[in-house]
Amino acid sequence: MTDQAYNFAYLDEDTKRMIRRAILKGVAIPGYQVPFASREMPMPYGWGTGGVQVTAACLTPDDVLKVIDQGADDTTNAVSIRKFFVATAGIAVTEATDKATIIQTRHRIPEAALTAGQIMVYQVPIPEPLRFLEPREVETRKMHELEEYGLMHVKLYEDIAKHGQIATSYAYPVRVEGRYVMDPSPIPKFDNPKLSGNAALQLFGAGREQRIYAIPPFTHVVSLDFDDHPFSPSKANHSCDLCASDTSYLDEVITDDQGGRMFVCSDTDYCATRRAAGHIGALGGQTITEKAAE
Amino acid sequence: MTDLSHAFAAAADTPLLQVKNLTKRYGARMGCADISFDVYQGEVLGIVGESGSGKSTLLSCLAGHMRPDQGEVFFQTAQGARDTVQMGEAERRRLARTDWAYVHQNPRDGLRMGVSAGGNVGERLMAIGARHYGDIRASAIDWLGRVEIDAGRIDERPSAFSGGMQQRLQIARNLVTAPRLVFMDEPTGGLDVSVQARLLDLLRGLVREMGLSAIIVTHDLAVVRLLADRLMVMKDGHVVERGLTDQVLDDPQHEYTQLLVSSVLQV
Numbered sequence: 210m211t212d213q214a215y216n217f218a219y220l221d222e223d224t225k226r227m228i229r230r231a232i233l234k235g236v237a238i239p240g241y242q243v244p245f246a247s248r249e250m251p252m253p254y255g256w257g258t259g260g261v262q263v264t265a266a267c268l269t270p271d272d273v274l275k276v277i278d279q280g281a282d283d284t285t286n287a288v289s290i291r292k293f294f295v296a297t298a299g300i301a302v303t304e305a306t307d308k309a310t311i312i313q314t315r316h317r318i319p320e321a322a323l324t325a326g327q328i329m330v331y332q333v334p335i336p337e338p339l340r341f342l343e344p345r346e347v348e349t350r351k352m353h354e355l356e357e358y359g360l361m362h363v364k365l366y367e368d369i370a371k372h373g374q375i376a377t378s379y380a381y382p383v384r385v386e387g388r389y390v391m392d393p394s395p396i397p398k399f400d401n402p403k404l405s406g407n408a409a410l411q412l413f414g415a416g417r418e419q420r421i422y423a424i425p426p427f428t429h430v431v432s433l434d435f436d437d438h439p440f441s442p443s444k445a446n447h448s449c450d451l452c453a454s455d456t457s458y459l460d461e462v463i464t465d466d467q468g469g470r471m472f473v474c475s476d477t478d479y480c481a482t483r484r485a486a487g488h489i490g491a492l493g494g495q496t497i498t499e500k501a502a503e
Numbered sequence: 504m505t506d507l508s509h510a511f512a513a514a515a516d517t518p519l520l521q522v523k524n525l526t527k528r529y530g531a532r533m534g535c536a537d538i539s540f541d542v543y544q545g546e547v548l549g550i551v552g553e554s555g556s557g558k559s560t561l562l563s564c565l566a567g568h569m570r571p572d573q574g575e576v577f578f579q580t581a582q583g584a585r586d587t588v589q590m591g592e593a594e595r596r597r598l599a600r601t602d603w604a605y606v607h608q609n610p611r612d613g614l615r616m617g618v619s620a621g622g623n624v625g626e627r628l629m630a631i632g633a634r635h636y637g638d639i640r641a642s643a644i645d646w647l648g649r650v651e652i653d654a655g656r657i658d659e660r661p662s663a664f665s666g667g668m669q670q671r672l673q674i675a676r677n678l679v680t681a682p683r684l685v686f687m688d689e690p691t692g693g694l695d696v697s698v699q700a701r702l703l704d705l706l707r708g709l710v711r712e713m714g715l716s717a718i719i720v721t722h723d724l725a726v727v728r729l730l731a732d733r734l735m736v737m738k739d740g741h742v743v744e745r746g747l748t749d750q751v752l753d754d755p756q757h758e759y760t761q762l763l764v765s766s767v768l769q770v
Contacts, residue, residue: 363625366625366640
């Protein structure tokens with residue numbers, strides 16, 4: 210064994226070059242799904258193999274990496290991927306959104322506004338927004354080619370017919386720069402408005418499906434809707450019980466088997482930053498165990 | 504062989520669809536050979552023949568599902584007659600979801616089985632840019648009524664429908680954008696006779712009411728007797744006889760047509 214068991218950021222340089230070419234093509238054609246030769250990664254599909262490959266191709270030794278899973282920095286997926294890159298690339302990591310240069314994410318966009326120069330990397334399970342309506346890949350590619358997107362509205366129509374409103378609450382389809390319809394990965398539709406006009410470069414990697422796509426900075430992204438059922442980003446009608454934020458996306462946490470529950474920011478860094486600045490929510494002064502003891 | 508297209512040409516000014524020397528080969532085998540005919544606005548053309556006679560091949564070539572080896576298919580668009588064989592795929596597919604309709608023999612091929620009846624009818628509207636849910640639903644309800652499907656079943660999936668209902672739903676889905684030309688491939692195939700009769704009655708009403716032009720491919724002579732104004736009889740990829748429906752069926756000239764007509768079981 211050599212002194213270094215892995216190349217920088219695990220993947221060999223030729224693979225990274227191949228992925229960077231796919232990324233560049235994706236940036237040149239916003240919203241277009243670029244096929245790439247996805248590699249086997251030392252983690253199962255569904256754990257972010259696409260995002261990890263995109264991150265590996267983007268990383269430089271000076272980068273500061275943040276990894277979030279459902280908004281949190283301390284869940285299994287986030288911790289594992291962060292440790293993976295610390296081990297294979299030796300880069301600095303952070304939990305602070307504003308300190309990170311690359312943010313790999315699953316299911317959320319941070320609450321704090323992203324800035325120019327930052328790269329968001331999304332883990333995507335199924336990149337094709339038309340998949341569940343049209344199973345044939347040949348046909349969906351043709352539909353993208355010819356801009357035949359009526360079918361996407363059939364999905365929204367079905368939602369309203371069934372539930373009285375557009376019940377799609379995550380992976381909500383968007384149209385990028387008036388051209389490609391894109392699956393924004395399973396982020397809540399609350400985050401959809403942040404896709405548009407964002408200062409950061411947004412990259413999407415689907416490992417199993419072997420697709421990479423991108424939203425360059427300051428790209429116009431519109432969530433699809435009907436004239437009489439306009440798109441509305443939704444969140445729990447509550448404020449964070451820890452940091453009292455009224456505007457952040459909330460997780461509902463069951464605290465006991467007596468119906469006890471609390472709402473907390475899904476973005477742990479945002480919540481911790483607010484608490485450090487002195488914002489205290491309804492349950493913010495006590496821990497869950499203290500509450501249970503009452 | 505009588506060709507009455509000239510007589511019709513005098514009546515209407517230009518044909519809606521003009522087919523010239525259409526040929527499709529499958530390798531050495533002949534799909535359909537050197538076929539020419541015109542279809543005028545409001546006219547229903549029946550194409551009959553046995554299995555393997557090339558009638559479905561012909562229909563696929565006309566509807567753009569297959570590319571013919573030779574020949575021209577001129578369709579009268581808003582911008583004048585256009586050769587649909589030569590036009591780009593994007594334009595042909597636009598025609599296919601606006602001015603054309605295609606009714607498959609098996610409704611499962613023409614419907615989205617995982618989407619509700621209302622969604623199925625609304626799809627073509629949404630494909631051409633309808634973005635108002637209330638309007639889309641209103642036309643879906645209207646069209647379900649026109650094809651005699653209870654409006655209360657609008658949110659059910661086609662898989663919950665009987666075969667006859669599925670076929671009527673497919674027709675509603677196709678006609679909702681008021682196409683000018685409808686291709687039908689064995690529209691009554693696989694349905695029992697009483698359901699067939701109802702479907703034919705419905706189709707005849709819709710064709711007359713909307714002034715549709717239609718090309719119906721079938722092996723069932725009763726279907727063309729009821730629906731078609733003119734008839735083409737095909738055998739081994741060639742048109743062996745053509746003329747007014749009643750004329751061809753009551754006084755068949757070609758030996759194959761005579762065989763076909765005499766093969767119909769009398770009850």
